[in-house]
Amino acid sequence: MKQQVESLVTSALERLVAEGFLPGEGHAGVQVERTRDRGHGDFSSNAALVLAKRAGVKPRDLAARLVATLPPSPLIERVEVAGPGFVNLFLSPAAYQVLVPHILTTGAAYGCSDFGAGRRVQVEFVSANPTGPLHVGHGRGAAYGAVVANLLAAVGFAVQREYYVNDAGRQMDILAVSVWLRYLELCGEETPFPSNGYQGDYVWDIAASLHREQGDAYRRAGSQVFAELPPDEPVGNRENHIDALIARARRLLGDQDYRRVFERGLEHLLADIRDDLSHFGVEYDEWYSERSLAERGAVEQAVERLRAAGHLYERDGALWFCSSAFGDEKDRVVARDDGRTTYFASDIAYHLDKLARGFERLIDVWGADHHGYVPRVQAALAALGEDPDRLDVLLVQFASLYRSGERAPMSTRSGDFVTLRQLRKEVGRDAARFFYIMRRCEQHLDFDLDLAKSRSADNPVYYVQYAHARICSVLRQAAEKGIAIAPSPGETNLELLTATHERSLLEVLSRYPEVIEAAALTREPHQLAHYLRELANDFHTYYNAHQFLVENRRLRDARIKLILATRQTLRNGLDLIGVSAPETM
């Protein structure tokens, strides 16, 4: 609807240019917008204000000229010049009458567009290390990334959803050692547990299943394991201690058995994460292995490309990338003095690989704690001749849980945290999804568990869902009374929708595609959440003000059509957010 109005204004401007009344250039900043105030019409354009100076005319005179030039359209009832030179456009009732059959015939596709024209976009999100179950912080990234991906798909992009699996690297070794030590305990060995190890109960679970299936196959004497290791904290350095422990485990188990223990931990946690996300309504097209990059030699190649381009140098035995020449605040190491490449090197390779796979645009959803990492990745892309602007990093702030006003603890290493699974079980998937995306992502989120669980009007999830259920209920009533709920075709009877509440509901419904597009392009799912609340509100108000199942057959038909269109729009919006649209509550 907005587009149609926009094109009217644009063609008027083009005519003024053709007539030599306006310069042909410099129309940037000209907008057609929804008005906030009904008194200002439905749409408003600032064109005269923006262009007056260049045209050498007073804004109001230009506005009058613009109004006179506007092509006639059945959409527009009247046009006014207002204030300093705004052009206010009032839509005709007919404009809204076509909307209802449009929504009903478009159905689930209402709000979708071809804006993206099938351009390929990749959204990578969550990508948590498989060293433990997902916690509530990951949940926010999951909900956010999933909805951003849904929104982009809705406006016509070819979206690929990807999870980057950090299955290489030291953290995974620490997990493997943690599992092994728990296993040794189950075998009856007396082994201290490193302060740096993963202490969660899930480590016991993995160790137990290993022990159940393999018996004592991986058993080694505790004294042998810890003989002459550098001391753990508080006496020594816990990093040195655990690194030595990893090396010892490798040596005592041999590469093959060590690998098996390692794989056991990885597979267990990955399966757990997949299952968890799947129940959360988050599905991926690709689980991309970091290890596979290294095994293919992609990391070496990336480093080689940097070297060939002359952006590497050696210092203190390590290999550095001069990222500071590309906007980073300091240079970064890509290969350590022992020759092992860093996580950063893998990440460069990974992003190059994404581009090589043909995505026009890359979206990474990261925790806000990684923000310092953004400039170096973009620096690497720039250094290799890629356009760093093709990578969009969206930083999601942490979420804190509040239960009866108290903040819930969060610490991955100690295993003392609320998991996404627990959250889902406690508040349900719908409430969790909705609450997670209610706030802008760069805003700290205080997740009120009591509110999310409350079955009351205070709870925005129920509020929106209730609007949907209420419509279904009305239709059930109608069916019970033997009233036909199949609406008449086309625009029949819609001219009867003249009440203020009906007009208002129609206006909100007509805005839905604009909301989807704006939310997708700005990557701001919260706009959709707010919109749905507004739509639900308008519906509830209407419900309270008018009876739908009235005696007058034609009016009843019109109203049923209107609430069917409302239900469809609510459904579509909830679906994008990943929240169910219940028929009863």
Add this chain to the structure above:
RNA sequence: GCCCUCGUAGCUCAGCAGGACAGAGCAAUCGCCUCCUAAGCGAUAGGUCACAGGUUCGAGUCCUGUCGAGGGCGCCA
């Protein structure tokens, strides 16, 4: 110290890529079910948009600085 994000009503937050008198939900006060689910609706009250400059016809929105909150600055991932 340097960098990032944020600072709007008592509380939690919107404010649409600068626009016409600053919005919503809670909480507070007052109303509304012989009627399609009251998990609902209406009304009242409540704000120098942290502060100071600047850009602009026009600033909550853009720029600079100050103050305040959170986060980040490893040959960790």
